[in-house]
Amino acid sequence: MLFWVIAAILTLGASLAVLLPLAAGPNRESSSGDHDLEVYRDQLSELDRDAARGLIQPAEAAEARAEIGRRILRLDNADAAGKASTRQVTSRLVATVAVLAVPLVSWGVYSRIGSPDLPSQPLSQRLAKNPADSSVDELVARAEAHLAANPADGRGWDVLAPVYLRMQRFSDAVAAYRNAIRLDGDSGMRQAGLGEAIAGAAGGIVSADAQDAFEAALKLDPANAKASFYLAMALAQEGRNKEAATAWQAMLGTLPPDSPWRDAVEKALVKSEGPEAGSSAAVKGPDAADVDNASSLSPQDREAMINTMVAGLDEKLRQNPRDPEGWMRLVRSYVVLGKADQARDALGRAISVFGAGSDEAKKLTAFAASLGLAATE
Amino acid sequence: MVETGHFALVLAFALSLVQTIVPLFGARLNNQRLMAVGGPVAVTGFALTALSFAALASAYASSDFSLANVWENSHSLQPMIYKITGTWGNHEGSMLLWVLILTFFGALVAAFGSNLPATLRANVLAVQGAIGAAFFLFILATSNPFIRLNPAPIEGRDLNPVLQDLGLAIHPPLLYLGYVGFSICFSFSVAALIEGRIDASWARWVRPWTLVAWMFLTGGIAMGSYWAYYELGWGGFWFWDPVENASFMPWLAGTALLHSAIVMEKRSALKIWTLLLAILTFSLSLLGTFLVRSGVLTSVHAFATDPTRGVFILCILTLFIGGSLALFALRASRLTAGGLFHPISREGALVLNNLFLTTATATVLVGTLYPLALEALTGDKISVGAPFFDLTFGPLMLPLLAIVPFGPLLAWKRGDVIAASQRLMAAFALALGAVLVTGLFVDGASVFAALGIGLAVWLVAGALTDLAVKSGVGSVAPSVMFRRFAGLPRSVFGTALAHLGLGLTLLGIVATLSFGTEKILTMRAGETVELSGHTLRFVGLYPTQGPNYSEDRGRFELIGVSGSPVGEISSAKRFFPVRQTTTTESGIKTLGLSQLYISLGDENKDGSVVVRLWWKPLVTLIWGGGLVMMAGAAMSLMDRRLRVGAPSRRRKQASTAAPVALP
């Protein structure tokens, strides 16, 4: 509403700028001859100054004075040329069109290209509003802004780290966990989270770094289920399936009956023993479970499987491209797999499907940017 | 606030249409009321454009990512200064700055133009309005900075790291003030052609505007050159890059205009030529805008390339350049020619200056456009770089520079070369001495270097001679001399300063090119290197964290004669994660007028670092000379000659009895 009031006032002001001179009484006319004469007089007095200062020789000054005099004479002749009569009708017409043009053009053009309903959204205001109304991205951004200002706030890092993990921003999660550990000290939970983040960043592979973290977690908290689970997973990934199965069996024995890990362990056990279910679900993006699934294969097989799944998703999107969710999954998959070029290519294709400038395209670009990926030209 | 800015922009567009049409009709119909509309509309249009620009700048300052433009070119962690300068660090914002300056100058003509004949003023404002309307339409149709995103992203994509520098705060606004300043000269020319007559006040108006535009363009080019010098890390100050040429051509043509406008003002001669030059100068500014903005050339300035924009600007270009030249062809014969003069005279010298400068402009134009034309015609891709310009531009400039000191010493109408030469004897002796000293006593000086230094000294001494002669050194008593010196018109100081600045710039260029040294080597922490008598020790690489980047800073110590450090220089590799871009921050130490320049390369596996070092003697004079030239222009602007009184009849009426100062 306020916007429309301001717009109306601005339009009124602009129209007045046109209207007032038109409505004013006729100006006293001054012919251009008067102006020219003024300039020549000025030149004469300047000449006198220069001559008095000795900047020019008296002979030259006299010559110049004569020349200016000739110009003044010529001026009187030229000025005799008559003036065009004022044509009232045309003038009125031009004036009317001009006065009307201001509101018509401005409101006409603005209504086509403007977004009058969208308020300004300064970042600080968005971050200061009620957290309940904010999206996860906004909350994270708020936390990031807070931590950028107070990088020594260990608790802040501790809160943010698992959020990153859930958003699959693994490298940010690694950094956040490391900061939390550095500032607030070790704990089983933090070390286990760090291990999971490192593994996530490596596409689910429990690397030596991740193993170190999990082992540290178990040392601090022998009952840490996450650490036990992933350490067993590491064994499975090395092809030591028996040892892995044993470890998982042992976990089942110690886990409390309502533990959320029970389910995961049981599934892992089934997978480590039974034959692979195959890739019937190929059109699905590789979600966390699939990556887990894949991580129990040998490295070559795992890579092949993930690639098949991603390729399947890619293929599905080629046939049925109007699926923003699917594109997001595909872009994320490529990013997770470290294939930035393909991710960028997928983003480009998605945007061309929805048309640059469409809402979906913008959403996708923003999403990609949140993964650290910029669209290319 | 954002949408208010958007609306204000649209409203300014509507007003620019009114400003084009109404005063034009007014002037044709000789209707005072219609003509009077131009002034208030121009001022209001400027106020609305300023409001729009302020809205965009505040959106940048507050990181309002609901604007696509802000989202693409800003980041919440950027320092505030770069958030604000980011407003014009992109295509859309810089075009808004362009029209802001255009409307600002239009408003100045409106506000201070009461002493102009009414029809001239109306026509000038109409042409100015037409240029504005074209560019407002361009912005709204192809480059609108107020496109919104909903929902707004939470983080922006960061400003191009190369542009995150204080240079961006200064270089584009100065350059645009120059480019757009010439639009006023253009509007005056077209207005004169529309009327079919040139008023006596014409030259008195065009000259200060040329001075203003030329002053800012000089500053803009000098600033751009220094920015490229320290930011790109190549140690060069001028690359004959097409984008640089795009700003250099209006400067050359503008310099010619500056000089021919003097002849026109003083002697009413060269009228038609001056008018044509004014049109050409602004046309070259438009051409520069086209080349840079259309994506025909890719460079750091091509923020985003988009064919529709190119076509649009090409249309604007054709309309204004073609239209004005056609008008010129139709009407120029109606204009009366001015006074006569002898070839050996101040006028003759200025004509010679114009001949050289316009020819030089033409060679730069050919060198810039020929590769584009060749590629379009044959598909062959060539690059025209320094070797071409050394061979063509150089030979044109040398004789021009050699005759510069004569110009101000020649009398109007009929000059005396022999008398002028006698007065310049001392300057010539000084220059000859400089050639001999450089050639005989400086190691490794080539003939070119010695002559170049001599030419620079000749320019500087010639400028000082002009002042000395005009204040009567050697012919009158010292007390009279001082009084005369103090009483000299400001424009005399302006001329001398501008020519002096030119000499200083030349001195810097010749010294840097001839006596500069450079070394490329790999260094480990603790190692020392010697360059032209300066010893530098590499202290080591230190990683640090900036607001939106991380950097490896290589620190160097300058070792004094005693063996202890006397200064520190550091150069850094910066990594900007959002854009995944690395930039090099060069390390520069100014010693007197010279500089030590260090650029850091990649770190090798064994921990050593590639380092490139330059010794650049007198290099600061290159830009210092530019500042002196600007000071000269400013001095000239303050000359009372450039103040024009209103017709006396009105002077009696109005309460403001004093002549109005310009601008």
Added chain:
Amino acid sequence: MTRKQKRLSVIAGGLAFLGAATGLTFYALGQKASYFYMPADLTTASVQPGQRIRLGGLVEKGTIQRGQGATVAFSVTDTHKSVKVTYTGILPDLFREEQGVITEGTFGPDGVFVADSVLAKHDERYMPKEVADGLKAKGVWQESKSD
């Protein structure tokens, strides 16, 4: 000399000057402009050792070798052919494997291109235009559509 003769001589002088400048400009364009080639063009074009040219393409993967001091060797490729290049100096910040570059210099007698300048784009969003056009013409690189 009469006034007319004087005026004619001034005009003739001016024209002679312009003629000389024009001649010089076109001579310089013939002599001093350097042509742009992609590696595959070099099989058909005759480039003498010592002739200044610009060579553009992609930095071939795995060919960057740092040699003595600040000298770097790498290959520029258009995927059909590749050319070995040596350069002494600091490579631009945007110089990376499989990124577009333009090098300027001359061929040595041994067929290695000795570059005295290496340009990568200032802005990582763009390919150097010449390189992009050349690769597109060879069907190697496709422009991805996006905003």
